[in-house]
Amino acid sequence: MSKPRMLFLTIFTMLVAGLNFPVGKIALSFGSPFVLLAIRFVGAGLLMLPFIVRRPHPRGGAAWLKLAAIGLFQSALVMSGIYLSMQTISSGSSSVLSSSNPIWFIVFSFLIFGIRYRLLQWAGVIIGFVGVFITQGLQMQMQSGLWFALGAGMAWGMATLLSSRWGKEFDAWVMAAYQMLIGGILLLIASPLLEQPHFVWDSSQIVKELFVLGWMILVSSIAQFVTWYYVLRNSDPNKANVYLFLIPVFGVLSGWLILGEQLHWYTLAGTVCIGLGIYLVNRPGRVDVTKDPFMIKERCGTA
Numbered sequence: 001m002s003k004p005r006m007l008f009l010t011i012f013t014m015l016v017a018g019l020n021f022p023v024g025k026i027a028l029s030f031g032s033p034f035v036l037l038a039i040r041f042v043g044a045g046l047l048m049l050p051f052i053v054r055r056p057h058p059r060g061g062a063a064w065l066k067l068a069a070i071g072l073f074q075s076a077l078v079m080s081g082i083y084l085s086m087q088t089i090s091s092g093s094s095s096v097l098s099s100s101n102p103i104w105f106i107v108f109s110f111l112i113f114g115i116r117y118r119l120l121q122w123a124g125v126i127i128g129f130v131g132v133f134i135t136q137g138l139q140m141q142m143q144s145g146l147w148f149a150l151g152a153g154m155a156w157g158m159a160t161l162l163s164s165r166w167g168k169e170f171d172a173w174v175m176a177a178y179q180m181l182i183g184g185i186l187l188l189i190a191s192p193l194l195e196q197p198h199f200v201w202d203s204s205q206i207v208k209e210l211f212v213l214g215w216m217i218l219v220s221s222i223a224q225f226v227t228w229y230y231v232l233r234n235s236d237p238n239k240a241n242v243y244l245f246l247i248p249v250f251g252v253l254s255g256w257l258i259l260g261e262q263l264h265w266y267t268l269a270g271t272v273c274i275g276l277g278i279y280l281v282n283r284p285g286r287v288d289v290t291k292d293p294f295m296i297k298e299r300c301g302t303a
Helices: 003-027 033-052 061-085 091-098 101-113 119-135 144-169 172-194 203-234 237-259 265-281
Strands: none
Touching: 003 061, 003 091, 003 203, 003 237, 033 061, 033 172, 033 203, 061 091, 061 144, 061 172, 091 119, 091 144, 091 237, 091 265, 101 119, 101 144, 101 265, 119 265, 144 172, 172 203, 237 265
16 A cells, blocks of 8 residues: 555544544533443444454453453543543543553553663653643642543553554454453443443434444444554554554644633643653664563554
8 A cells, every 4th residue: 555545544543533532522411431432332343243253253261351351451441531531621631641551551561571662762751751740730630530531541551562462363353343342341331330321312412412423433433443453454563653642632632623622831732742752652663572572563552
């Protein structure tokens, strides 16, 4: 595929990932977080099932447990953290804080697997954390949304780490479908335990609600995952991952354009710092894997 077309698909994926935040904020006006996400992921997983029935499936309980763990972190914990955060903070702030996942990836892979990274990448980690601090107006405000968004970033980093380590064992499309389906079922089970589940059909807003649900299922889940996996498998993953810094940028700008969220100078400054941190973290280079032969290529995902 030509480079311009691959670049277009990459930026398309980042744009969709950024737009998911204001769209999710709109969805929260007529449904509770766990119910909305259960609809999104169960719906997307079921729609994908007819297309993967002939593809190779996991064999054995251990393989299914690995897939379930990826679904728990990627679909359930990441997205529930993002949606819970947007109940108290703006969609732009949520996109910036949760997009710190490549930074957490570096931290977790070092702590859990002993993988050593270059000084430049650790500099990216530090700059990214400084960006988190700046984003909050140079003071860590004790809002629940802040911690939910950071927790989403941490879960996202862990999901990426697990996907990188185990992902080669699965067919990419099978993994995408089942991790969404498993995550959606877990959210459906958790809903009556952790929230007051509700979903309201408003006859005066029916077109908007159907559009939002359609976007969440067809665009945010299926189109985004399929496109991103295609990009990773047909280009250099290290170069593709550099574009992840666009997610918080698109998230902040789309929150401003769609929801009219105010653009604070410190939010923009923090976004730049986190974007720079993500860029440095994803700079290609040699990694010391003497403690673990596991080489990481497909290091980051999308929301």
